[in-house]
Amino acid sequence: MKIVYRDKVWELPGNTTVRDAIKKIGLNPESVLAMRDGKLLTDDVLIRPEDIIKLIAVVSGG
């Protein structure tokens, strides 16, 4: 599966939860939200090998 965040892309094997995948790439699950096909995913959703996950930063605006 692919994870996209800002201008970086990570390739990971599938079948991990959203939360675990975010931690695996070194990000804090508290700081991001995950989307798949334009829909928000909860932390416990299992990501499939063919998925492309887009991460969005929680903090914005300043």
Added chain:
Amino acid sequence: MRQHRLALCSEHFLAWVPQQVQRAIERYHMFTPDERVLVAVSGGKDSLSLWDILLRLGYQVEGIYINLGIPDSGYSDISQQKVEQFAAQRNAPFRVVNVKAEYGESIPEVARRKRGRNVCGTCGLVKRHIMNQAACEGDFAALATGHNLDDEVAVLFQNALHWATGYLGRQAPVLPASHPKLARKVKPLIRLYEREMAAYALVRGIDYIYEECPYSRGATTLFYKQLFDQLEQASPGAKQQFYLSFLQARTEGRLLLPEADTVKMGECKRCGQPTTAPELCVFCRLWDAEDITE
């Protein structure tokens, strides 16, 4: 949401968030349904979501957007466009104050000329003045801003690091109107995590400006937020606990904070807003021709 030991589907989440806001409005006596509320909106996720929620809850709200004239990455243009789009979709009343059109200079311009490089300080001063003036002149019962729990935690942490007891005494969900020309200021999103607000905006389909303000890069509060995200990951509920326990400790008199000196305030000779200065308030002095760095 580990902090609440709660997992919700999108339908119930969209109902849960406004319930939390309603609870905060009642618990802290922010305003009643028959009072008119002015909501400060920036085009960001918190303020647009707040506006959406207050409309859904049936409150009498009007938005105010302040165009700061920040040209970098089209920041001001894009954020204004998000606000206009939001309002058009909902037929929601709002007003725009364009700083450059009204006062002659944009925030970056006046900050550069009068206040060294202190853009953020200048921006805060200008926004607060304009919002307050609009709330008072429009006869609104309260001025609402989209500050969320993460915002308050970052500020509380900063105040605690410096033991700024003056600020610690005044940080609250509601600031009552302490002067006839000062509006009551309320923060209805105070109990909501920034992550919950971002999720709300996304699930609700609210189109907000995603980019951070170009001047916020390296801001200390953003750093504190990162620190608290780490703490929260290790200890779910930490942000909530920190802030709510603080409020409780202060209410119960368990914090030794000095008595606030009542500051004598006069009125600015030009705009009539409250000020401690003898002649013109600091806002009006900004627009004067002298290039004095404050």
